[in-house]
Amino acid sequence: MDIFTEYFFQRALIGGLLIGLTAPLMGVFLVLRRLSMIGDTLAHVSIAGVALGFLINVYPLGVGLVFALLASFAIERLRKAYKTYAELSIAIIMSGGVALATLLFTLGKGFNMNVMSYLFGSIYTLDSTDLWVVLVVCVLVIGVIAFHFKEFFLMFFDEDAASVSGLPLKFYNMMITMLTALVISVAIKIVGALLVSSLLTIPVACSLLIARSFKHSVFLAILFSEIAVIVGLIVAGIWDLAPGGTVVLSLIAILIGIILKRGLRI
Template identity: 75%
Template sequence: MDIFLEYFFQRALLGGILIGAMAPLLGIFLVLRRLSMIGDTLAHVSIAGVALGFLIGVYPLAVGLVFSILASFAIERLRRAYRSYAELSIAIIMSGGVALATFLFTLGKGFNMDVTSYLFGSIYTLSWTDLWLVLGVTVVVLVMLFLFFKEMFLIMFDEDAAAVSGIPLRALNLLTTILTALVIGVAIKIVGALLVSALLTIPVASSLAVAKSFRRSVWIALIYSEIAVVGGLVAAGVWNWAPGATIVLMLIVMLILTLLVRGRTANV
């Protein structure tokens, strides 16, 4: 296929593979801690940052990343303030992110604010700067997960036991949220803010349906994610489809097929 010889497609493929690797690796910790919606929340806040970046003439993806990180601090602060209603922090920050993004869009009328690519994804427009940013975030996420894997594993299943054993619960909760913010901040240009949480959750949902251990679920989620990213990009490139939407639809189809196969196997 001639499309593989195009530099824009090679950058897209590299960026997609990097996001496809780190999103489910982090997503499995979020899903099992019932924090699946945090991806949507940080994505909406990131869009507000992107809009501000366009307004002030600063690299939009970087401003969106900063906004996402600041929102992660706010979420953890609110989670401590409302311990019995931890999910309330996510709802509050999401509402604020949507409101701020809408306000900045209004201010940007008449300016060159092409935020559509950040809403729905525009992986074919990835620049080398974008790709280096994605690579940097990937390295940070993978290193942090490697260093604190056992601690995050224990917190995921039993926070009380983790606290008693001396694990810095507050610091690791904040680290998890910041890592999520980093992933969201760089992924919005690849699959879009409206679809980005799918990469965090759907591969994990598929793996949890068939895996018999946590370690296997991690690897299966990673495989599902990469198949969908590479297959979706190739299909979108060949048939001129929207790449972000194609990736997410492939993930959903794979999840449905997985559930059907598991159902038939269980009935045998």
């Protein structure tokens, strides 16, 4: 295939594989925390940062990353304020992110088409700087999770036991939210803000149907994600389709296949 010899496709494949590794890794913990929708929230806030980056002529992905981190702090703060209705924090921050992004869109002149690539993904436009940012985030996420894997496992499966054992739950909750913000902010240029939560949740949904243990579910989620990235990019490259859409549809196809194989009703 000629597309494999093209530098833009090689960069896209590298970036896609890196996000395909980190997104489901974070997604497993988010699903266990019942925070599957946090991906959409942080993605919308990141878009507001991207819009501001274009407006002030500063690296858009970097500004989006800062916005996502600030939003992660705000979400954890609001979750403590609304302990009984913790999901309100997600709804509030998403509303604020959408409102701010809309305001910045109206202030900008001539940059809206650039922002659209972050809404729907533009993996073929990844440059060396983007790849380095994605790589740094990938290494950071893998390193933190590997170092604190036992603590995260205990916290998400039995938070009361984790608290009694002396784990700083507030610190670990904030760490997970911040890592999620980093992954989402760098992933929006690859699959787009409108689809980024799919990489966090659908691979996990696939793995939970057939996994035999927690570690097995993590492994399967990453495996399904990487398969979808490779298949989606190849299909998009051959038939000139939107790569973000083909990656997500590949994930959905895997999910449907697993459900049908298990004999479950859709």
